Amino acid sequence: MEERRGEIRAAYTASTITVYQAYSPEIGLPAVREGRFPAAWKRDRMTWIKPSFRWMMYRCGWATKVDQETVLAVEITRDGFESALRGACLSSYVPGVHPDRATWRRQLKRAPTRIQWDPERDLRLQPLPYRSLQLGLSGEAARLYADEWTVGIRDVTPLAHEIHALVRDGALGPASRLLPREEPYPAAPGLLTHLRP
Template identity: 45%
Template sequence: MPLLRRIRADFDAETIVMYQAFGPAIADAALAAGRFVPPFSFTRMTWIKPSLLWLMHRSNWARKPGQERILAVRITRAGWERALSQAVLTAPVPAIHGSADAWSRTFDAANVHVQWDPERSVRGAALNHYSIQIGVGRTLIRSFAESWIVGLTDLTPTVHRIDALIRSGQAAKAQRLLPPERPYPLDPQTARRIHADG
């Protein structure tokens, strides 16, 4: 059975939470300002992820250099859906793009990239569904940083606590500290664009 591609996230009627990992300089400046400011780069793509466990797998529980700080970035659903409406997959899907050449042209011109990766358990094992990550390109980064964000939270202490519980064999306790992530509703056109399952 193929793995399911569904967005799971912590969201409410107006906002949705993304997770990002940064070094201390970027994280501290952003938390002080309540939004991203230099040394955050506005000239390169920034990747946002609604799955905390996927980011923990990627950042090795905030131990990788340059990824020692974990931020919960609450953005507007309007901004998130604007990003999804412009997203192009990082690999061609014939049913969506037709030829590889057509995909390549679309991808090169895209403001937003979308990639699916296997979701992870608290112990890092690959699960039977995919998690999404979105690359926000240079043309939208100012909107992301200055208009979409409604709040930033430093999750690093929580992440360290969860990691310590897992390492001491208390995975059930660790699980209870994770944010609530549930399936995010998509309209059919957006679901097809990003190759999400219904």
Template identity: 45%
Template structure:
């Protein structure tokens, strides 16, 4: 079976949403300021994920320590594509790379691996301030939605939970960028 690598995201003509999960100490100031501020670390890589379900899998629906607040970070498409154009796969040599990408199996609402991959993008120290100051256009707290969805899934109401998921559709990458990150289609 061929596992497709295709970015799926919630996007419009100018921006897209990526997801991150943080501790309250980082999330609250970011939500208040509309961008990341201390104690957010500008000295280490930050990983952004266009797949809501993958982040739910990774953060255990916002229940992992230090990942209790789930944020929807709206960023410019131009910034996202610039980051990908500078990316290096974590499967190869990443020393000195501004951006790392890796593909992991996409997840169902229940956490099962699906037959296609989802991208994770690591923004390195050299681009974090650009990400924060130029590419981020808004931050929204999705924690209440995440709690509701987790409850629905726990109660076996998966179809109802799926209807409430953020909308994600295939993201049209420029050909050269798709080639660089190993995306299909």
């Protein structure tokens, strides 16, 4: 099957979008309790957010990998999310998107955010024929994410464990029904033009 271009599929409302991250309990549990990232969360490091729950499960091994045992659903403003997209650069050089490699390097160095399109995953964490967005935030963008864009943080680790148990038992139908409902994100015309291979 031919691979489709990257698309943003997410759970969203009129004003927010849900993204996922996985942390150690030392970071994740205080974030849930306080509804914001604690001081121990390093605002000067690049952090990657993922609108796809299944891709997050692939990345954290259903919340079993070391320092990724706590999976957070982070609700952020759509305004913040879209401003991050507008300022982003692809994390790798793509002919046809960038005029040349040197221009891409300059753009990447200046951009506060970067984009990767990685194969979306099914419930067995096998690749699907379309790509899912990963959004890297650094510098001021990471600080804005943690301190201004975030409007709520939920612990979805129990959900990850429940779905994983069903998948292990071969109960893909019930597992699928528990997944967060993710729909194509209504990106404004031109918002992703500079970010699609």
